[in-house]
Amino acid sequence: MNQTQVIIYGAQGKMGQALLECLTLREDVKLVAAITTHDTIDPVLHACDVVIDFTTVEATLPLLEKCVAAKKALVIGTTGHSEKIRSEIAKASRDIPIIFSPNYSIGVTTLFWLTRKATEILGMNYDAEIVELHHRFKKDAPSGTARRLAEIIAKARKLDYEKEVRHGRFGMPGERTLKEIGIHALRAGDAIGEHTVFLGTLGERLELTYRASSREAYARGALRAAIWIREQVPGYYDMEDVLGLKEQNLQD
Numbered sequence: 001m002n003q004t005q006v007i008i009y010g011a012q013g014k015m016g017q018a019l020l021e022c023l024t025l026r027e028d029v030k031l032v033a034a035i036t037t038h039d040t041i042d043p044v045l046h047a048c049d050v051v052i053d054f055t056t057v058e059a060t061l062p063l064l065e066k067c068v069a070a071k072k073a074l075v076i077g078t079t080g081h082s083e084k085i086r087s088e089i090a091k092a093s094r095d096i097p098i099i100f101s102p103n104y105s106i107g108v109t110t111l112f113w114l115t116r117k118a119t120e121i122l123g124m125n126y127d128a129e130i131v132e133l134h135h136r137f138k139k140d141a142p143s144g145t146a147r148r149l150a151e152i153i154a155k156a157r158k159l160d161y162e163k164e165v166r167h168g169r170f171g172m173p174g175e176r177t178l179k180e181i182g183i184h185a186l187r188a189g190d191a192i193g194e195h196t197v198f199l200g201t202l203g204e205r206l207e208l209t210y211r212a213s214s215r216e217a218y219a220r221g222a223l224r225a226a227i228w229i230r231e232q233v234p235g236y237y238d239m240e241d242v243l244g245l246k247e248q249n250l251q252d
Contacts, residue, residue, distance in 0.1 A: 003027070004028065004030070004049050004050060004226055005048045005049045006023075006029055006048055006049065006051070007031075007034075007045070007050075007051045008020060008035065008052050008054075009035045009041060009052065009055055009059075010037060010053060010054040011034035011035055011036055012038075015215055015219065016036075016054055018216060019054070019222060019223065021216075021219070022220055022223060023223070028227060029223055029226065029227065032044055032048045033048075037055050041063070045066060045072060048072060049073060049226075051063070051073070051075070052077070052222055053074060054077045057078060057081050059078070060078060060081060060088075061085060061088055064092045067092070068092050073098070073229045073232070074096060074229075075225050075226050076100045077104060077218070079102050079140055079143065079144030079145075080140030089236070093237075097232040097233060097235055098235070099242065100238060101239045102148045103144065103193075103221075104218050104224075105217045105221050106220075106221050106239075107212075108212075109221070109245070111149070111195065111210045112239075113245045115152050115197050118197075118199055126206070127176060127180070127182075127198070127200050127201065128150075128181045129181075129182040129183075129198040129200070130181070130183045130196070130197055131184045131195070132184070132195045132196075133186040134187055134191055134192075135187070135189060135192065136188060142183045142185045143193070146183050146185065146195060149195065150181045161181075164180055164181050165180075165181050165183060166180050166182045167183050168183075192212040192215060193212040194209070194212070196209040196210075197209075221239065224242060225239060225242050228241075
């Protein structure tokens with residue numbers, strides 16, 4: 001069997017541990033090294049096909065530089081990046097294949113696709129609101145997944161994300177406009193991750209919900225992404241590319 005050789009970067013974290021556990025059940029993926037954010041990746045980088053990164057936003061740019069220099073594919077699962085760092089990721093994808101996704105769950109990727117389709121079908125007369133729930137330890141808000149959902153809605157409606165997104169409401173904000181995209185971040189207990197997209201108008205409401213009960217779903221998707229990206233040319237990809245949903249969009 002032609003195994004995909006991977007390095008798990010951020011092995012000390014919750015997602016790193018989930019990836020290591022899932023790897024024990026796979027024969028098509030081989031672990032080259034499990035690296036913590038306190039270790040250097042340099043001595044082992046040459047031996048892998050793909051680096052799977054679940055570290056911190058501060059570690060992204062140094063890792064990008066190393067992967068570009070070594071010509072290694074990269075799967076980025078870290079969230080909370082600034083627009084500047086996101087731009088650098090896109091720039092690096094000209095030299096190496098990169099998958100940059102806020103969520104590697106196959107179910108969430110399906111939610112992205114369904115949200116796009118529902119937004120296109122229902123049109124501007126349906127108010128768009130997003131609610132996300134995560135554990136108390138999550139550092140960034142909104143979640144990367146909630147941001148991506150809002151970006152999908154904004155793009156489908158040809159709106160400016162930065163201009164139209166509303167992060168919660170307080171006081172007397174007035175009636176919502178049709179262009180608004182609301183995002184509400186909840187933090188409680190040990191919730192792994194829940195996201196609901198509300199599309200409502202007078203008389204009816206559509207709700208699209210995803211709930212994760214363990215990080216195994218994310219880990220399985222990230223490993224699937226690593227196997228897929230190994231065979232790709234340099235470019236900027238996400239999980240919809242991995243699952244072939246972009247091709248389906250073109251056929252519709």
